[in-house]
Amino acid sequence: MKRPTIHDVAAAAGVSRGTVSRLLNGDKYVSPAARVAIERAISETGYVVNRAARSLVTQRTGSVVMVLSEPHEKLFEDPNYSTLIRVAIRMLAERDLSLVMMLAGDEGDRERVVRYVRGGHADGVLLVSTHAGDPLLDALRTGPPAVSCGPVIGRETVIPYAAADDRLGARQMTEYFVGLGRKRIAMITGPMDTPGGIQRLEGFADVLGRKATTRLIAHGDWTQASGERAMTELLERTPDIDAVFVASDLMAAGALAALRAAGRRVPDDVAVGGFDDSSVAVSTHPPLTTIRQPLAEMAQETLRLLLALIDGAGHVDPVVLPTELVIRESA
Amino acid sequence: MKRPTIHDVAAAAGVSRGTVSRLLNGDKYVSPAARVAIERAISETGYVVNRAARSLVTQRTGSVVMVLSEPHEKLFEDPNYSTLIRVAIRMLAERDLSLVMMLAGDEGDRERVVRYVRGGHADGVLLVSTHAGDPLLDALRTGPPAVSCGPVIGRETVIPYAAADDRLGARQMTEYFVGLGRKRIAMITGPMDTPGGIQRLEGFADVLGRKATTRLIAHGDWTQASGERAMTELLERTPDIDAVFVASDLMAAGALAALRAAGRRVPDDVAVGGFDDSSVAVSTHPPLTTIRQPLAEMAQETLRLLLALIDGAGHVDPVVLPTELVIRESA
DNA sequence: GACTTTTGTGTGAACGTGCACAGTAAAGCT
DNA sequence: AGCTTTACTGTGCACGTTCACACAAAAGTC
Numbered sequence A, B: 001m002k003r004p005t006i007h008d009v010a011a012a013a014g015v016s017r018g019t020v021s022r023l024l025n026g027d028k029y030v031s032p033a034a035r036v037a038i039e040r041a042i043s044e045t046g047y048v049v050n051r052a053a054r055s056l057v058t059q060r061t062g063s064v065v066m067v068l069s070e071p072h073e074k075l076f077e078d079p080n081y082s083t084l085i086r087v088a089i090r091m092l093a094e095r096d097l098s099l100v101m102m103l104a105g106d107e108g109d110r111e112r113v114v115r116y117v118r119g120g121h122a123d124g125v126l127l128v129s130t131h132a133g134d135p136l137l138d139a140l141r142t143g144p145p146a147v148s149c150g151p152v153i154g155r156e157t158v159i160p161y162a163a164a165d166d167r168l169g170a171r172q173m174t175e176y177f178v179g180l181g182r183k184r185i186a187m188i189t190g191p192m193d194t195p196g197g198i199q200r201l202e203g204f205a206d207v208l209g210r211k212a213t214t215r216l217i218a219h220g221d222w223t224q225a226s227g228e229r230a231m232t233e234l235l236e237r238t239p240d241i242d243a244v245f246v247a248s249d250l251m252a253a254g255a256l257a258a259l260r261a262a263g264r265r266v267p268d269d270v271a272v273g274g275f276d277d278s279s280v281a282v283s284t285h286p287p288l289t290t291i292r293q294p295l296a297e298m299a300q301e302t303l304r305l306l307l308a309l310i311d312g313a314g315h316v317d318p319v320v321l322p323t324e325l326v327i328r329e330s331a
Numbered sequence C: 001g002a003c004t005t006t007t008g009t010g011t012g013a014a015c016g017t018g019c020a021c022a023g024t025a026a027a028g029c030t
Numbered sequence D: 001a002g003c004t005t006t007a008c009t010g011t012g013c014a015c016g017t018t019c020a021c022a023c024a025a026a027a028g029t030c
Helices: A006-011 A015-022 A030-047 A053-059 A079-094 A107-118 A137-140 A166-179 A195-211 A224-237 A249-261 A295-310 B006-013 B017-024 B032-045 B051-058 B080-093 B107-118 B135-139 B165-180 B195-211 B224-237 B249-261 B295-310
Strands: A063-068 A098-103 A124-128 A146-150 A159-164 A185-189 A217-219 A243-246 A271-273 A291-293 A320-321 A323-326 B063-068 B099-103 B126-128 B146-149 B160-164 B185-189 B218-219 B243-246 B271-273 B290-292 B319-321 B324-326
Touching: A006 A015, A006 A030, A015 A030, A030 B249, A063 A079, A063 A107, A079 A098, A079 A295, A079 B099, A098 A107, A098 B080, A107 A137, A107 B032, A124 A295, A146 A295, A159 A166, A159 A295, A166 A185, A166 A195, A166 A243, A166 A271, A166 A291, A166 A323, A185 A195, A185 A224, A185 A249, A217 A224, A224 A243, A224 A249, A224 B185, A243 A249, A243 B243, A249 A271, A295 A320, A295 B319, A320 B195, B006 B017, B006 B032, B017 B032, B017 B185, B063 B107, B080 B099, B080 B195, B080 B224, B080 B295, B107 B135, B126 B295, B160 B165, B160 B295, B165 B185, B165 B195, B165 B290, B165 B324, B185 B195, B185 B224, B218 B224, B224 B243, B224 B249, B243 B249, B249 B271, B295 B319
Parallel strands: A063 A098, A063 A124, A124 A146, A146 A159, A159 A320, A185 A217, A185 A243, A243 A271, B063 B099, B063 B126, B126 B146, B146 B160, B160 B319, B185 B218, B185 B243, B243 B271
Antiparallel strands: A098 B099, A291 A323, B290 B324
């Protein structure tokens, strides 16, 4: 009961291996008669090509590896990954490519990834939430094409990416607060070594200018707990805050808890704005006014870039997509 | 600049291919001298084995495929996947196996999965949230070993799994409500064609017996919106409810919104219990009392079963793990 | 009619590995 | 001393595919 090979199909169809191979790979020189005979033979035998054998000669693997750079504990706290994974599987499947997942949380992981990619086991690399200065970036300079979902900043090593316009989103939220007549607008940022951390603060500062003083800015690490801590800190430092822009919904959920604990009403006393429009935004009380990132398009564009590079495009330009203000009850 | 092969390593080390291959595959008959020479040659040349070539001769692929059976839209709403993916990548990596992801949302996807697996492209299959009666189950009866994270009920086709004791968890929560002195305890279940939907209701009924009437039971589909709908429905049908056990945290978040809209205080008027102990459980107001599933162990055990089967174990027994009550403020 | 081009087909070699087998030398046993 | 076992090494073949090439017949061109 061994699986049929291309030989078996050829024999069943009364042609040679070469002709079957040509049909399989879309070569134009296959006669109509041969075509139908082969197609019948394939479905009769249940033949499916052996990718290992194909890889051996084509030097392609038919797979793309997605590298998750988050430290292990917080992996997937961010629900954005789900969209990316889904879109990736789907778009790759159309090209008969499969998606393999790897972790790059610690040094050992990272070495494994480099070995894997350098060893020629992937036709492309999909980086996710890679930090600036990650040694992976240098290690992957040679080898198959790599792209990132979300920008990777820093160093001379530039890698193509598709991302939301974080800075624009931050401006949208801050301008909304200003339009609401809020006077003392604070911000809780993400880590300052991530693009989201930096650019969302830049957008905030774009609008407020000199009014964005350090007394009104606190830093979090994307976790809910850090949002709570940062909010508490801000309230101690500057009690008369009447609005706060939090750089992620999850941290905003933490900030809401801190505000509640301090007896402030939301949005009456303090308006709260999040970022991401993730699922937590609707499960908090009150539901969060936030900035939606076009997740699906980001994922699609990221894959489009990667596929273009795999197809031999020498160079592709990064893609930046607009964000959108989503008004709910927290502001 | 082509990649080094096992020949190159052998030449550099002054031995034959066979000896290098033996070292690589852990054969005991390699002299210490040869060992060091080969190891040096490997690191000097940067050699890494070509999996395609290896697959071709061993008839193994070195990869396990994870099949996500959720319809696309709600994929990953459940944060449990993240743990499973993480654990899977990790445990598979230790065995030098890689994880490839596939979707099985519609008919086309499912056919692709079957082709892939039947085509011998995976050494094992990891099913996730597969519904009863899924045609995949029959299609995968032949081929490499398959296991499921979470039980797959129905049919004669039994597949090994590791799961939390849903029924126990439901009993724990219901008993807790009873101990609190609550008299009219309602339940919002999951879909009744899923193990979680069925077994959590069974546990509820185990404790309440004849008191678990249909007037006190409403059905949801795991989404937050469905939890809100079901809660509204229950309040209309039976206004004097003083406790409600909701079969998932996400649905419980919806139920909280419905209770708030109806002016009921939680937990004073109505105690609310969730299930899963997912991340939403701490971002709701008030935070949810819920049932924790041992996610990490479930994932570990699932992988242990799969690896055992891949190693040739003819049969493995399903694993059922105990749940735990987590008391927060909603009850 | 002698050519080139187009369309279609078959064949041998190569991709890089593991495994069965053959072979050798040293050590252990009677 | 003769025989068996242990430790180690090298070689040929097979895995299933693609690709370059050779070849053949039909169709078009001068």
